[in-house]
Amino acid sequence: MKTYFQATQVNDRVYWVGAIDWSIRNFHGYATDRGSTYNAYLILADKVTLVDTVKAPFLEEMLVRIASVIDPRKIDYIISNHSEMDHSGCLPQAIQAVKPEKVFASVMGTKALQEHFHLDREISEVKDGESLSLGNLNLTFLETRMLHWPDSMVTYLAEDKLLFSQDAFGMHLASSERFADQIEDWILNYEAAKYYANILLPFSALVSKLLERVKGLGITIETIAPDHGPIWRKEVSRMPKLYATWAAQRPTNKAVVVYDTMWQSTALMARTIAEGLRAGGTMTKLMPLESCHRSEVVTEVLDAGALLVGSPTINNNMFPTVAGTLAYLKGLKPKNLMGTAFGSYGWSGEAVGQVMEVLAEMKIDLIGDGLKVKYVPDESVLAECFSLGSRVAEKLGKVSS
Ligand code: FEO
Numbered sequence: 001m002k003t004y005f006q007a008t009q010v011n012d013r014v015y016w017v018g019a020i021d022w023s024i025r026n027f028h029g030y031a032t033d034r035g036s037t038y039n040a041y042l043i044l045a046d047k048v049t050l051v052d053t054v055k056a057p058f059l060e061e062m063l064v065r066i067a068s069v070i071d072p073r074k075i076d077y078i079i080s081n082h083s084e085m086d087h088s089g090c091l092p093q094a095i096q097a098v099k100p101e102k103v104f105a106s107v108m109g110t111k112a113l114q115e116h117f118h119l120d121r122e123i124s125e126v127k128d129g130e131s132l133s134l135g136n137l138n139l140t141f142l143e144t145r146m147l148h149w150p151d152s153m154v155t156y157l158a159e160d161k162l163l164f165s166q167d168a169f170g171m172h173l174a175s176s177e178r179f180a181d182q183i184e185d186w187i188l189n190y191e192a193a194k195y196y197a198n199i200l201l202p203f204s205a206l207v208s209k210l211l212e213r214v215k216g217l218g219i220t221i222e223t224i225a226p227d228h229g230p231i232w233r234k235e236v237s238r239m240p241k242l243y244a245t246w247a248a249q250r251p252t253n254k255a256v257v258v259y260d261t262m263w264q265s266t267a268l269m270a271r272t273i274a275e276g277l278r279a280g281g282t283m284t285k286l287m288p289l290e291s292c293h294r295s296e297v298v299t300e301v302l303d304a305g306a307l308l309v310g311s312p313t314i315n316n317n318m319f320p321t322v323a324g325t326l327a328y329l330k331g332l333k334p335k336n337l338m339g340t341a342f343g344s345y346g347w348s349g350e351a352v353g354q355v356m357e358v359l360a361e362m363k364i365d366l367i368g369d370g371l372k373v374k375y376v377p378d379e380s381v382l383a384e385c386f387s388l389g390s391r392v393a394e395k396l397g398k399v400s401s
Contacts, residue, residue: 019058035174046135251305259310265344276389
């Protein structure tokens, strides 16, 4: 490993020294179909500084990449922007290997790191807005509490106009390329949206406030170095602009129809509702849970205006896959949606009512009382399904941007 794993130069004195996780497909319940990276950055200042570390199993990869630039024992400071273990998991071992003079984290971060690792050394607190001299360079720390953990902060390297943005503006994307301008746009846009939807969506109001705050500070950012995925050295305004759009959650003329099925009746209802939506001019995503993961569903919901949920009734309850997806969606708090429920049943048919209750708890603007059918839909029920789709399309056309 020693010879072959190299750092990537970001500028004259900043290097990417992270790790690439080509195999991860489940990131605490989020389907990471393209793997991920855990980014750490080395700053060759008078005080040599490491910004963030990597997930525990990748310690050696990080140290070897650092060693391709400088002896890791020459590192003076380690900054921990975020204590979640994909960025701090190897911190205790990294401290042992590097023996830094100081380790810095936010006020909440110092507590969180101790609560994770029970370290026998002090972590130095840095406060919101505080600066740290590295001798010839200066770092400034901005707390970003609840974006997305209480300890989260970002670090700005003023002389290079470079923002170490921690999880923000990142994406789960393993690649040989380290810079966004080397990767196809459609992949970047999809994976960034998926990351926002699955991680940051519930904190959208804080995202909007933070973007305003950064604008108010008048700082120039020429490079964004996040903790996952590629580094932005060109078109740096793209991610902040997309974040502003996603945080606003303005409804668009797009509907997501998510469902599961036992004997294809609920599936047939879903497909017929989708025909009604499409005929009404609404862009429609049909998402059978047999083949779509819940993290893909919320990615599509991110810019949708309507959410229609189909579930058969099984043992007096909604289908387990639908229940799991709704629990996930509810936690992510999407806003400004209209929606309804539908499904087939055999005996008592509780599922549709249960789904409507969850949609109401999610503050979704309900359309109708839900549509249910005993066993198999006939032509008249399919006509109702089509009509339901048309009705949602008409309503959505009036409110969407
Ligand atoms: Fe990438 Fe919140 O850790």
